[in-house]
Amino acid sequence: xxxxxxxxxxxxxxxxxxxxxxxxxxxxxxxxxxxxxxxxxxxxxxxxxxxxxxxxxxxxxxxxxxxxxxxxxxxxxxxxxxxxxxxxxxxxxxxxxxxxxxxxxxxxxxxxxxxxxxxxxxxxxxxxxxxxxxxxxxxxxxxxxxxxxxxxxxxxxxxxxxxxxxxxxxxxxxxxxxxxxxxxxxxxxxxxxxxxxxxxxxxxxxxxxxxxxxxxxxxxxxxxxxxxxxxxxxxxxxxxxxxxxxxxxxxxxxxxxxxxxxxxxxxxxxxxxxxxxxxxxxxxxxxxxxxxxxxxxxxxxxxxxxxx
Ligand code: GLV
Ligand code: MG
Numbered sequence: 355x356x357x358x359x360x361x362x363x364x365x366x367x368x369x370x371x372x373x374x375x376x377x378x379x380x381x382x383x384x385x386x387x388x389x390x391x392x393x394x395x396x397x398x399x400x401x402x403x404x405x406x407x408x409x410x411x412x413x414x415x416x417x418x419x420x421x422x423x424x425x426x427x428x429x430x431x432x433x434x435x436x437x438x439x440x441x442x443x444x445x446x447x448x449x450x451x452x453x454x455x456x457x458x459x460x461x462x463x464x465x466x467x468x469x470x471x472x473x474x475x476x477x478x479x480x481x482x483x484x485x486x487x488x489x490x491x492x493x494x495x496x497x498x499x500x501x502x503x504x505x506x507x508x509x510x511x512x513x514x515x516x517x518x519x520x521x522x523x524x525x526x527x528x529x530x531x532x533x534x535x536x537x538x539x540x541x542x543x544x545x546x547x548x549x550x551x552x553x554x555x556x557x558x559x560x561x562x563x564x565x566x567x568x569x570x571x572x573x574x575x576x577x578x579x580x581x582x583x584x585x586x587x588x589x590x591x592x593x594x595x596x597x598x599x600x601x602x603x604x605x606x607x608x609x610x611x612x613x614x615x616x617x618x619x620x621x622x623x624x625x626x627x628x629x630x631x632x633x634x635x636x637x638x639x640x641x642x643x644x645x646x647x648x649x650x651x652x653x654x655x656x657x658x659x660x661x662x
Contacts, residue, residue, distance in 0.1 A: 355481065356450075356481070356482065356484035356507055356509050357449075357484070357509065358509050358557060358558055360385070360386070360420045360449070360509070360559075361385040361386075361420075361659055361660070362385050362386050362420060362510065362559055362561060362587050362588040363587070363588040363589075363601050363603075363604035363605060363660070364383070364384040364385050364386070364588060364589070364591050364596070364597045364600035364601050364604070365384065365385070365386040365388060365561060365588055365589065365590045365591065366379060366382060366384035366386065366387045366388070366590075366594075367394065367564065367590055367591065367592050368387055368388065368389050368390060369390050369394035369395060369403070370389050370390050370391050370394070370395055370400075370403030370404070370406055370407045370423075371394070371395045371396070371399040371400075371402065371403040371406065372406075373410070376389065376407070376410040377410070378594075380415045380416055380417075382594050383597055383598065384419060384597045384600075385420065385588065385601070386419060386420040386421075386422060386588070387416065387419050387420075387421060387422065388423065388486075389407045389410065389411070389421075389423045389424070390403075390423075390424045391403055391404060391407065391423065391425055391432070391436050392424045392425065392426050392427070393454075400426075404435070404436060404439045404443075405439075407423055407444070408439065408440060408443035408444045411423075411440075411443075411444035411447040411448055412443070412444050412447055414447065420449045421447065421448055421449045422448075422449060422450045422451070422452050422486060423436075423440050423448060423450075423451055423452065424451075424453075424454060425440070425452070425454075426454070427453065427454045427455035427456075427461075428453075428461050428464060428465075429455070434468065437451065437465070437468050437469065437472065438468075438472060441469065441472040441476070441478075441483065442472055442475070442476055445472065445473065445476055445478045445483065448483060449483065449484060450483060450484035450485060450509055450510075451465065451469065451483060451484075451485055451486070452485075452486040452487075452488060452512070453465050453485060453486070453487055453488065454490060454514065454517075455488060455490045455491065455494070455514070455517060456487040456488060456489065456494050457491065457493040457494045457497065458493070458497055458500070458501070459497065459501050459503070459504035460504075461501075462485060462487060462501055462504035462505050462507075462508060463504055463505065465485055465505075466485065466504075466505040466507055469483055469485075469507070481506065483507065484507050484508070484509035485505060485507040485509065486508075486509060486510040486512055486561075487501050487502070487504075487508055487510070487511055487512065488512045488513075488514045488563075489501070489511060489512065489513055489514060489549055490514035490516075490517035490518050491518060491521035491522070492521060492522055495518075495545060495548055495549070498548060498552040499552045499555065499556070501552070502552045502553060502555070502556035502558055503556045508556070508558050509558055509559060510553070510558055510559040510560070510561050510587075511549050511553045511559075511560055511561070512561040512562075512563060513542075513546060513549050513560075513561070513562050513563045513581075514564075515530050515542070515563045516529045516563070516566065518545065519533075524541070528566075528567065529564060529566045529567075530542075530564070530565045530566070530577045531567075531573070531577070542580070546562070546580075546581055546584055546586070547584065550585055559587040559588070560581075560586045560587055561586065561587060561588050561589065561590070562577075562578070562581035562586050562589040562590070563589070563590050564590040564591075564592050565577050565578070565589075565592070565596070566592065568593040568595065568596065571595060571596075571599060574596050574599055575603060578599060578600055578603045578604070579603050582603045582604050586604070587604065588600060588604050601660070604656075605656060605660040605662065606653045606656050606657045606660075608662065610653055611653060611654065611656075611657035611662045613650075613653075614649075614650040614651075614653035614654040615650075616637060617637055617642050617646055617647065618647065618650050618651065620635055620636075620637040620642060621635050621642050621646070621647045621650075623635075624636075
């Protein structure tokens with residue numbers, strides 16, 4: 355079965371065309387790696403990149419990392435060969451395929467059906483390989499609920515800001531930063547919230563996409579903090595220097611984690627003391643109830659997953 359609870363605070367992009375980077379990625383502290391056959395690989399480099407990726411997955415050494423391969427989108431001529439070569443060659447050593455520029459639920463069905471055929475042919479467990487769906491244009495966003503619900507294989511919905519900004523004609527060249535001239539709020543708020551609602555409604559993870567100014571660590575931290583604050587599960591890293599920032603930003607702060615555990619302890623103690631008859635308790639000056647317990651569970655759950 356697919357796993358929709360994998361840690362994905364940091365999702366490192368690795369070009370499939372670079373054996374050197376594929377090798378280096380193994381030792382980096384990212385929760386997830388995605389080995390890219392799409393925009394990081396030039397058209398003529400794609401056949402070689404498929405081979406590099408199969409070899410890198412089969413060589414192993416990825417530890418606990420979630421191993422993902424990004425295939426090309428269905429409007430190209432490359433998708434079927436990406437899927438067949440990678441899953442036939444390394445299906446047992448692969449956790450998910452990422453499908454970019456998803457516009458409809460049918461595009462997810464198509465990948466699901468192709469995956470099922472390859473799994474059957476190769477004697478792999480049918481349905482184990484998950485799908486990560488990238489939302490990168492207006493049509494994808496409008497259909498995001500159906501996309502999230504399209505297959506039990508869907509594990510994440512990912513915001514692809516670069517392609518998205520281009521597709522809606524946003525008047526900006528800096529991915530993830532506010533477009534110049536828009537000074538009345540966050541230009542990405544609606545998109546991020548729309549993706550987050552679809553993800554939560556269908557019990558899949560929500561992942562924020564790349565930040566291209568790779569030397570601007572403060573900018574990265576600020577932009578990552580925005581989606582983390584809303585409730586996103588993680589963000590892409592295009593450079594090793596972004597990984598630790600992601601792991602930190604998408605984990606709770608120590609004081610919030612400690613507070614969440616205190617809320618859970620206090621709530622359990624009060625409710626058991628009262629023999630199940632009291633719904634609210636006090637922690638210092640703070641009143642806590644069933645809803646506060648749920649909020650605390652979210653923070654405590656993230657902290658426990660991060661080993662706090
Ligand atoms: C990622 O694929 C993006 O377009 O931002
Ligand atoms: Mg893209």
